[in-house]
Amino acid sequence: MLHHSHQLILFLLLFLSLNPTLSLNQDGLFLLQAKLQLSDPTNALSHWNHRDATPCNWTFVTCDAATGAVASLDFNNLQLSGPVPEAALCRLPSLASLSMANNNLTGILPDAAFSSCAALRQLDLSQNGITGPIPSALALLPALETLDLSSNNFSGEIPASFGQFRQLRSLSLVSNLLNGTIPSFLGNVSTLETLHLAYNVYFNAGHIPPSLGNLTNLEELWLAGCNLVGPIPPSLGNLTKLTNLDLSMNNLVGNIPEQLVSGLRSIVQIELYQNALSGALPRAAFANLANLERFDASTNELTGTIPDELCGLKKLGSLNLFANKLEGTLPESIVNSENLYELKLFNNSLSGSLPSGLGGNSKLQSLDVSFNRFSGEVPATLCGGGVLKELILIYNSFSGRIPDSLGECKSLKRVRLRNNNLSGVVPGGLWGLPHLYLLELVENSLSGSISNRISGARNLSILLMSGNHFSGSIPEEIGELVNLGEFVANNNNLTGRIPTSVVGLSQLDRLVLRDNQLFGEIPSSVGGWKALNELDLANNRLDGSIPKELLDLPALKYLDLSNNRLSGVIPIELQNMKLNLLNLSNNQFSGEIPPLYANEYYRNSFLGNPGLCSSLSGLCPSLDENEGKGRKYVWIFRFIFVLAGIVLIVGVSWFYFKFRNFKKMKKGFQISKWRSFHKLGFSEFEVVKSLTEDNVIGSGASGKVYKVALSNGEVVAVKKLFGAPNMGNGSVDSEKDGFEVEVETLGKIRHKNIVRLLCCCNSKDSKLLVYEYMPNGSLADLLHSSKKGLLDWPTRYKIAIDAAEGLSYLHHDCVPPIVHRDVKSSNILLDDEFGAKVADFGVAKIVKGANQGAESMSVIAGSYGYIAPEYGYTLRVNEKSDIYSFGVVILELVTGKPPLDPEYGEKDLVKWVYSTLDQKGQDEVIDPSLDAEYREEMRKVLNVGLLCTTSLPITRPSMRRVVKMLKEVTAPVLPKSLSGKLSPYFQELPSDNDHQESLV
Template sequence: MLPLLFFLLLLQPLTILSLNQEGLYLHQFKLSLDDPSSSLSTWNNNNPTPCTWSGITCDPTNTTVTKINLSNFNLAGPLQTSTLCRLTNLTTLILTNNLINQTLPLDISTCTSLTHLDLSNNLLIGTLPHTLTHLPNLRYLDLTANNFSGSIPTSFGTFPKLEVLSLVYNLLESSIPPSLANITSLKTLNLSFNPFLPSPIPPEFGNLTNLEVLWLSSCNLVGNIPHSFGKLKKLSVFDLSMNSLEGSIPSSIVEMTSLKQIEFYNNSFSGELPVGMSNLTSLRLIDISMNHIGGEIPDELCRLPLESLNLFENRFTGELPVSIADSPNLYELKVFENLLTGELPEKLGKNGPLIYFDVSNNKFSGRIPVSLCERGALEELLMIHNEFSGEIPGSLGECRTLTRVRLGFNKLSGEVPAGFWGLPHVYLLELVDNLFSGSIGKTIGGAGNLSQLTLTNNNFSGVIPEEIGLLENLQEFSGGNNRFNSSLPESIVNLHQLGILDLHKNNLSGELPKGIQSLKKLNELNLAGNEVGGKIPEEIGSMSVLNFLDLSNNRFWGNVPVSLQNLKLNQMNLSYNMLSGEIPPLMAKDMYRDSFIGNPGLCGDLKGLCDVKGEGKSKNFVWLLRTIFIVAALVLVFGLIWFYFKYMNIKKARSIDKTKWTLMSFHKLGFGEDEVLNCLDEDNVIGSGSSGKVYKVVLRNGEAVAVKKIWGGVRMETESGDVEKNRFQDDAFDAEVETLGKIRHKNIVKLWCCCTTRDCKLLVYEYMPNGSLGDLLHSNKGGLLDWPTRYKIALASAEGLSYLHHDCVPPIVHRDVKSNNILLDEDFSARVADFGVAKAVESNGKGTKSMSVIAGSCGYIAPEYAYTLRVNEKSDTYSFGVVILELVTGRKPIDPEFGEKDLVMWACNTLDQKGVDHVLDSRLDSFYKEEICKVLNIGLMCTSPLPINRPAMRRVVKMLLEVGPESQTKSSQKDGKLSPYYYDDGSDHGSVA
């Protein structure tokens, strides 16, 4: 053995031999990790001790390692604490923001000198080691943003000196253990964003009298805030946001006199704010938005030195207290969507550096305060849906910090200040539905960041200035129902980002600008109700993304350009002009008839559009075509009859034995197995997959069924590996029969019966003539699915999944929800299909057991399913969210354009960087944009990376019904909110996250 050890020693790099013992331990630790960025390149033998290595700190004598900080080193691999814990004086270990994976070893408890342990933002999995409490000196423990699962060990209540405990963003289950209240040394407790079971806040937490920060956001908390919390005299940050807490805010909160920050938003609190808020003299931020709190806003609250006051989406009444204007540090005031009345305080913004100001959707009246931007910091000015009157103060025309302005749906009047048009940082300027007059100032050329200009329904007049062509970022210019005159400016063709140009019902004249085809991103062109004339340019046909074209009620003359046939238009209207000549042949359809009426000289094979002579010629030509088609049809019919008899003779010679088939029916049948078996030939195949082929079978009564043929058993002639494959196919068949055989729902595909032999199994379903949603949506026929149809499909599919999750006993998890498994009947009503991998949920409420393999399709699989193999209803919710994103974007879940991303990541990144217009399917009518955005929001909620944040399917159905056409009209202008986790494009009030 000694020679062998000597030989192995010689093989070690000479650089290691000169290191001291601690250096050798660290070198061994380095070898256990992947270091693709060479972050540990300094870990060598330039010195006998490792004290000069990157990330290493030693004691003052440089003899022993006391601290290791390798944060952001891009290290990967498991954490081997067996070597690190041999560093007897190691007190601090920080490995945050790396790729450390696998489980946290139990032997971490041997690092007995540790006082600070930070492993946040890694990929650690498994349960939390109960042995962590064996670290007698530990004061700081941060395991945030890993993948720990299971429950918090009750032993965690025995930490003797712990001051900071952070377990945010993990997959912890069960409920928050009351035993944590035994860690009386705790100063910070962060448990947010974990999928705990619904449970109340442990009242024992009121004993944590040293607590300074309590963060329990999105912990699935229910019930009330315990009155015992009044004992937390040192608490400064109190966050219970995004839970299901209810009841009134307890009066004991005013006893927590050290509070600086209260965040209770997105709960179900009711009642009024407690009396005595003036006791909270340190309070700087209060956010109780998205609750059901009412009453008047207390004057004593507004007298506090607040920096941020968020009370939006509640039921507050009365006026905004005048004292709020005296707050010297107030930078954020958001009270939108309440029942507030009266005028705004006159000095608002005079004393505090107001940045974010939103009072939308109330009943405020009076004038806009002149001092709103007096401190020169105002960025967001949102006042829509109120009763404000008077003019825009001239002082706002000098507020160069403004980025987002929404003053729509008020009674504002007068001319807009010249400087207001040219504010350099404004990207959204909305003045719709007011009484503004005057013209657009030439100063608008200075608004270089402007992307959305909406002036619809005012009394604006005059010429649209040429300077508007300088707005290279402009994406929408909507100024319909005003009194703009003269012709469109020639410079408008320079707006290469323009997607919407809507100037309907004005007094515009002249012709369309030359070069309009350079507007390559134009999606909507609406000039209806003007006096624009000339010929419609042939070049419009090259504007590939244009899908809304309305030039009706103008003075266009000449022919309808044939090139318009190249466009994929959802809506076109050229009616009531002076057009003449023949309608392009592909547009001579009844569906377009109303698009051409009111043009006396326009002719085509459409009733009411041709004169008598023209109609006679047209009819002769039509009769000639019909004769040719009739002769061709007769030849085809005789050919098919001959082929049929020929084919039947061949088929009889090779007919299969029907005596060995066993039929099991699940509904009353009007056919036998022989009708099905006679039609199982290649000519009737309509699809195929990994488990078999699908045939269309037309029965003797004229009805059609779909037959899935699954090969079962073990066929000796198959290649290696087919045994396992066939076993899976048998399981799929059994699952399909077990599930669909007992389900009765209008949005679940109907299984008529099954037929089996030893070697073959048949499933007979109702036939869906429009195939699958995936095939239709992602083919060149996708444009046929308009938004009402897509919404109808989304709602029907959601109702089907909701039935599986909430109405079946036990509940059923589909496990393979995707657009290809949503089938469409002749009316485009949706059915959820393919239950080959469906599983019943266990009665213990923990979802189905962990699977040995991942079921599902790439791009649809929920992230937690991929690494825990545990599936429940929220996994289906995620997959359905991907289907919603497909319907809204028109894109596949996986696309080479996305690179390494999937559809969910692409949508989130695009929303954040470019805005919603770059996400929505350009084939959809912008008329439905508001509704589409709300459905997009639902899709984003369903695809939340944390299962706890995904709504149940019953809730999804309710949300879809709330945004649907039956509950909303196009005239409703209430802001829709997209998910606060993703983006803010100017169409909502902003994120609360």
């Protein structure tokens, strides 16, 4: 390569000598040499040419004003690929700054890389795909001040030479594949101000080197996810200039050393998140932290009480001690923290009352003390600063009334007060707060009525008020809440009619009003409930008939109208609905039960309706009275059936033995064994003839996949399944079942986003499935490989919509509906235009009945990282399991990360996303290789993925709704609470994952 470079330069010099009008200087020639070594798909460097006298006017090039020599090169985010042209670039004698971050650079840097860049002060190669060991010669650069090699694939140990840097101020090796341990010799680099080594998950278990305490100029130390063990060394207390300390996601133990916290007098932020720290928080040490603004020791094993000295710090803005084992009370001194904006203490064992002045002297924005043992009244001063957005007090023992001051807190967006002992009337203003997204009052002793001031809560998405003593009627003004998605008010004393205005709530997903005293008819004009998934009006006094429009709702899956006074004939259209749960029992219906439901399986859905007529036991008394008369004929029918069975067995046996010898003579895949599902333009035998090893494009334990080019020019993919092995678990032959399921499922499906099964063959030794060929393979193949660059954001967005439409067809348009059960990126195939099609139906299940809700499985199907949490421990499956899995696929598309990865530790992608959002915000989870132009679209699609992966199945949207949200890319109603680092949209949403509790 070097010899070739010399030849190129000599050629260019000769060319210039023969063309006196062309006079590009030597720096320009070196840059053109570097350009030739790079692939430039966007032609970002296309204007670089030899016709200019100097490269100083070229974009991405900065020259020294005095000498005219190239001093700085900034190639950030140009999609360049190929090896780093370090040899050519280091020929630039004045090059002081080189940034090639966020490209697609690959290859290995030689050990002596950049050794001749004597003037280099800043080197940034972050966010590329560079492999191999880190060049040791980097430490020999005399002027180097900043070195950023983060987010690459560097491996091996940190070079020993890195203890010899002379001027280095910032070192970042974050997110690589380094091993070994954090070396103690880094403590010799006394000039360091920033040291970032986080998320090197292949580091061996090791201690924090005490020698890091020698870095007295250090301002930032980021060691998250470095497999650290043992105690925190007291020597870190010598780092008096430290402003940011992050030791999260390790396995540290012991107490927080007093020497540490007493020494860090200027610290701005400490994060000890998700370690295994134990022991008590030291008290006196905090008295010296006069400048402490943010303290985070959450998700550890800390015990004891919260130090009064910590809460009394004047500059304290954020205090996160959640998920520990802290006891005692919240010190009164917290009211003196004038800058306090965030206080999160949930999941501890704290008790006593909240300080009465909490929030009165500060701009408190977020308070979460859930899952503790707090009691007493809710302080009236919480919104004293007028900016409180999030108030979460669930699962405590708070009593008394809700303060009237909260009804005047216009900034509130999320209020969660469930499972306390609150009583009295809800302040009228609280019902109608203009920015309120979630109001959760569940399981208290609240009384009074729903105020008509609720019309002012135009942003209200979720209203949960079950398990109280609310009375009076539901106001007509509730129909003005155009964004309302959930209204759950069961187990109260509500009376009156269901307001007709409620039928105009087009975003309504759940309406649960059971166990009240409502009367009158169900509103008839319910056609606007296009998104309604659950309707539960049981145990009221409703009368009239079932509205015909109710039976046309496309998304309705749960319908419970039991224990009312409904009458009339059950409409035959009921059997056209795709219900997971149906209950019409204990009403006054009459006539015939629709044929689909006239069987024993649905008997409980219709009990207690004396006028219904069916042969089911317990229904239709006139038939039951004649039951005895018919018994004397039962033995005649039994005899006929037995005789018919004997004849059938004899006939089948004769047929088998008659043709057994004939079958043994036939070899291979016989034409009689083939089934075609489309008109074929090729011979089945031509397919078999092409199943050679040369054509294998994939293989696994169950068989192989072949690419077969046919004589008519068509290309097909052939899956060859071997004879099923013994599963060893008492289950049926799963491979045989998978073949039959796939044939029966795909054979009758016709949809543009479902892969086409052309034909199949079932022989003695193996089975063949012939599909249309998908040239671009699976989504996983591209997204998690070096070909990832082919998937820009518009392509990923199109893939998400295509796959969603395919699943929506299975769930909503197939009769009966089909649950895929193995939705994952490797089962989403891409055609030549990157159109997506859902494939692999080997474990799919047909949802057989509206009343069965979820079907129990004998074994878990699906792939780790995609399996819905409820499926893993209940073995019950419905369409919500597919929706969770598809949510994981959406997260893959947005983040560019696989569902499982060592980077996550013991987490999967879903948990990693939630954790990263909580700590760093949305921008940190979005794939950095994607064009920032589409950042807002990515955020909105990310919201859809999070909505699909909520832990409570019933809160996940239907696939039809997912398609709608993706096409509109609008902010959905998302049950997820995350920290204040998220976008305002996320801050306003409820969560069943906040504290692992159900919303209902």
